[in-house]
Amino acid sequence: MTFGEKLKAGKFLITAEVAPPRGTEWKDVVRGIEPLKGKVDAFNVTDCQRSMVRMSPLAMSKLLLDSGFDPILQLTCRDRNRIALQADLLGAAALGIRNICLMTGDFTTLGDQKDAKPVFDLDSVQLIETATRLTEGYLLNGKELKGAPRFCIGAVFNPFAGPFELQVMKLEKKIKAGALFVQTQPIYDARIAEEVNDLVCELGAVPIIGLLPIKSLKMANFMKKLNPTSVPDSLIEGLERSENPAKYGWDYTIDLAHAIAEFGKGIHFMLVGKTEELASFIDYLKNHKKYNHKF
Amino acid sequence: MVVVKLKAFEEIVSKLKGFRKIFILGCELGSGRCKNGGLKEALELSERLKGLGFNVVGVKSPGGTCILERIDGRERSLLKEAKTKGSEVIVSLACGAGTQLIAENVDVPVITGVTTLFIGAEREGRIFNEYCIACGDCIISDTGGICPVARCPKSLVNGPCGGAIEGQCEVDKEIPCIWYKIAERMKKLGAFKSLCESAPFKDYRKSVYPRRLILEEKS
Ligand code: SF4
Numbered sequence: 054m055t056f057g058e059k060l061k062a063g064k065f066l067i068t069a070e071v072a073p074p075r076g077t078e079w080k081d082v083v084r085g086i087e088p089l090k091g092k093v094d095a096f097n098v099t100d101c102q103r104s105m106v107r108m109s110p111l112a113m114s115k116l117l118l119d120s121g122f123d124p125i126l127q128l129t130c131r132d133r134n135r136i137a138l139q140a141d142l143l144g145a146a147a148l149g150i151r152n153i154c155l156m157t158g159d160f161t162t163l164g165d166q167k168d169a170k171p172v173f174d175l176d177s178v179q180l181i182e183t184a185t186r187l188t189e190g191y192l193l194n195g196k197e198l199k200g201a202p203r204f205c206i207g208a209v210f211n212p213f214a215g216p217f218e219l220q221v222m223k224l225e226k227k228i229k230a231g232a233l234f235v236q237t238q239p240i241y242d243a244r245i246a247e248e249v250n251d252l253v254c255e256l257g258a259v260p261i262i263g264l265l266p267i268k269s270l271k272m273a274n275f276m277k278k279l280n281p282t283s284v285p286d287s288l289i290e291g292l293e294r295s296e297n298p299a300k301y302g303w304d305y306t307i308d309l310a311h312a313i314a315e316f317g318k319g320i321h322f323m324l325v326g327k328t329e330e331l332a333s334f335i336d337y338l339k340n341h342k343k344y345n346h347k348f
Numbered sequence: 349m350v351v352v353k354l355k356a357f358e359e360i361v362s363k364l365k366g367f368r369k370i371f372i373l374g375c376e377l378g379s380g381r382c383k384n385g386g387l388k389e390a391l392e393l394s395e396r397l398k399g400l401g402f403n404v405v406g407v408k409s410p411g412g413t414c415i416l417e418r419i420d421g422r423e424r425s426l427l428k429e430a431k432t433k434g435s436e437v438i439v440s441l442a443c444g445a446g447t448q449l450i451a452e453n454v455d456v457p458v459i460t461g462v463t464t465l466f467i468g469a470e471r472e473g474r475i476f477n478e479y480c481i482a483c484g485d486c487i488i489s490d491t492g493g494i495c496p497v498a499r500c501p502k503s504l505v506n507g508p509c510g511g512a513i514e515g516q517c518e519v520d521k522e523i524p525c526i527w528y529k530i531a532e533r534m535k536k537l538g539a540f541k542s543l544c545e546s547a548p549f550k551d552y553r554k555s556v557y558p559r560r561l562i563l564e565e566k567s
Pocket residue numbers: 479480481482483484485486487488495496497498
């Protein structure tokens with residue numbers, strides 16, 4: 054079953070993240086995720102994440118597709134106006150890319166090409182509206198398409214951003230606009246994960262909870278800087294106490310993943326490395342009698 | 349108001365190579381109000397230039413250098429004055445619009461002593477914040493009179509991005525995320541619910557420059 058079919062069938066979803074290379078060498082990237090083939094349902098291909106210049110996510114998505122993976126093409130509003138976004142979406146569909154995850158994108162000055170012109174012609178809600186319109190057979194300008202794309206559209210949600218009511222309102226707009234699944238920023242607390250899970254379900258989409266294993270105290274502090282309320286003190290204390298913080302952080306994430314497998318609809322691993330460990334964890338989940346009915 | 353910033357003295361001087369007789373024009377409207385190019389700054393610049401041996405033949409700062417009448421009126425023309433005094437160059441401290449208007453109407457070179465920054469609001473006589481980017485399609489009636497187009501770096505019209513953490517903007521921790529202000533204001537006004545509606549796509553035709561406004565003749 055593809056990611057989209059599983060989503061429709063209400064199966065438990067496992068996604069992970071892949072960053073295109075800085076250069077043309079893409080084979081190593083594909084080799085790196087080989088252990089996850091057939092285990093992770095789909096791979097989000099990031100769009101110059103954190104505004105760092107990388108290979109086009111559209112090209113990388115096609116390369117993944119050809120290598121036997123199901124990609125989720127991420128597109129941001131940062132670098133393309135509505136003409137380019139529609140063009141890329143049509144191109145993606147023609148290349149066989151079915152899943153897209155649409156978002157505003159980080160600001161240009163946060164990345165490694167700070168002098169670039171920020172575009173932001175559309176915002177994330179409008180980009181989702183645009184993709185939906187294409188699937189209905191029309192361009193934004195009302196012109197009819199020769200061949201309409203079919204997309205499984207996703208959005209993102211950061212439960213730690215504010216003002217909370219407006220974040221929820223915007224999430225609702227995204228879902229109304231056609232987002233079928235919602236991937237979240239990394240969460241480190243089962244209670245928050247469950248609240249977000251319920252919220253997204255209530256609004257009518259499938260929640261996929263973001264998980265990012267902490268490798269060190271330094272990384273935890275970095276995450277805390279990005280999203281101060283996202284990293285609980287207990288996690289920081291645990292890392293401080295542990296002789297092997299990387300293992301501690303990994304086990305912490307796996308515990309959380311277990312909890313989400315019980316109440317949730319999906320998990321999104323935003324990690325680099327540890328693919329073997331992740332592969333065996335997914336095997337374990339899929340074979341465990343407590344969870345296997347969800348897959 | 350239009351907010352400008354004086355250029356570094358050295359930069360101004362570097363553009364004056366080969367000239368001796370200088371006429372300085374400030375502007376009391378924008379440049380003067382933000383203390384970066386009114387009469388006071390024009391006189392200060394004059395003194396420093398004189399110190400380097402330049403011959404400053406006149407210093408004027410009309411109330412609105414971007415208004416042709418104010419610099420070239422029937423009663424009084426600063427441009428003619430500059431000419432009769434034999435100015436070889438005009439240094440303008442007016443905004444980009446005013447400086448261009450001068451340049452359009454004189455034969456000598458015009459160099460600018462300021463950079464035009466933005467359309468802003470003034471507070472305490474010394475803080476100037478960008479409030480409007482003249483998008484040509486004003487939406488602030490829907491956002492509590494607070495502009496997310498100019499005051500959110502991404503010009504987001506449907507609500508905050510995921511980088512809005514604890515009231516600060518992801519782009520610059522020194523500036524507040526404007527959507528917190530909009531939320532607060534809309535709550536106070538009892539109009540919070542109206543933010544639920546998806547905002548229409550912006551029509552960027554309305555900000556294609558150069559734009560113009562022509563007043564209808566009144567009959
Ligand atoms: S919506 Fe446009 S015109 Fe209105 S204040 Fe903002 S930038 Fe200016």
